[in-house]
Amino acid sequence: MPVTIAIVEDNAGICEELQQILSEDPDCSCVCVCRNLHTALREIPARNPDVIIMDIRLPDGSGIDATARLKRLLPRSEIMIYTVYEESDEIFRALEAGAGGYLLKETAPEELLRSIHEIRQGGVPMTGEVARKVIQAFRRQPAKSEPLTSREDEILHLLAQGFLTKEISAQLSISMDTVKSHLKHIYGKLHVRTRTEAVIKYLQ
Numbered sequence: 001m002p003v004t005i006a007i008v009e010d011n012a013g014i015c016e017e018l019q020q021i022l023s024e025d026p027d028c029s030c031v032c033v034c035r036n037l038h039t040a041l042r043e044i045p046a047r048n049p050d051v052i053i054m055d056i057r058l059p060d061g062s063g064i065d066a067t068a069r070l071k072r073l074l075p076r077s078e079i080m081i082y083t084v085y086e087e088s089d090e091i092f093r094a095l096e097a098g099a100g101g102y103l104l105k106e107t108a109p110e111e112l113l114r115s116i117h118e119i120r121q122g123g124v125p126m127t128g129e130v131a132r133k134v135i136q137a138f139r140r141q142p143a144k145s146e147p148l149t150s151r152e153d154e155i156l157h158l159l160a161q162g163f164l165t166k167e168i169s170a171q172l173s174i175s176m177d178t179v180k181s182h183l184k185h186i187y188g189k190l191h192v193r194t195r196t197e198a199v200i201k202y203l204q
Contacts, residue, residue, distance in 0.1 A: 003120050006032040006049040008040045008066060009082070010059050014105070018053065018082075021109045028116060037061035045073045051116055054099070056083040056090060064090070064097050071098030078119045082107075088133050092200070100196050101125040101162075124162040124195060134160055134199070146189040155182050160199045 005028055009015050015033055022028045032047045034040040037058045044052060052070060056063040067079045080101035081094045091102055101119045103112065104127040115125035126134065148156065151172075158168045165183070169176045187193060190201045 002027050002029040003051055003116060004029050004031045004047070004049040005116065006030075006034065006040075006044045006047055006052045008034045008037075008044075008052065008058070008063060009055045010035050010057075011055075014055075018112075021112060024109075025113050028113065035059075037063075037066050040066055041069060044070060044077075048074060049077055050120055052077055052079045053082045053116075054079050056081060056085055056094070064094050064099075067094060067099050068097040080115065080119050080125065082112075086127075086129055086133070091130055091133060095196060095200050098196070102130045103127050104129065118162070118164070121164060122195065123164045124159070124199070126162055131161055148186065148189060152182055152186050152189075155179065156186055156198060159183075159195055 005022060007015060007018050007030060009018065012035075015035070019030050019033065022030045031049055032043050034043055037060045040058075052074075054063045054067055058066065063081065063083070067081070070077065070079060078100045079098060080103060081099045082103050082105060083090070084105050086104055094102060101115055101124055103115055103125065107115070107127055118125045154172065155168055158171060163171065165176055165179050169179050172179075183195075183198075186198055190198050192198045192201050
C-alpha cells in the first residue's frame, strides 16, 4: 500500500510543488493539504496519515507546536519538518516536539521522496547541513543517563546521522539482531522508547 501523506504548508506554490512531486511516486498518496495550524489540527487526525510534511512558520501558529500536538493525537504518524530555517534552536525544538526528520526546502525532489520512505521505515532523514549541526552538538554534549559501551556509543552516533538498522549492521559488519540488541540496551540506559528520543536524550 502507498505511504499516505499530509502536507502542512501555507505557501500555495510550495503546496502545488509538493503535490506534484508526490504524484510522480506510485508508492506515495497525498491525502490532505492544510494551509494553517487550525486546519491541520482539524483535518489531519481524521486522515491518520503515515507521514506529515510540516512547515515551521504558519500564519496562525508554529509548526513545531503543531508537531507536538499531532504526535499526541497520532503517535504512529511520522512528522518531517520541511522549512527554510536551519538554526540549531529550531532543529532541536522540532526534534524534541516529536519530529522524526528535518529537511530544508532546497531539498531535491528525489531526495524528498527518498526521505519520506526512509522516515516511514524508521530512519531519521535530515538535510546535510542539519545533520552536521546535530552531529556537532552530539560531539559537544556527550552526556548520558548511564554510561554506554564503546559499541553502543558508536551505534548511537550512526543513529544520529539517520542510519537505518540494516545500514548500521552493514557499516559495523555485525548482524541486524546484534544491532537491535544494542539498541534495546541503549534505550534502556537512556530511558527512552524511540530512536529520535534516544538521539535527543543523548544530546542533552
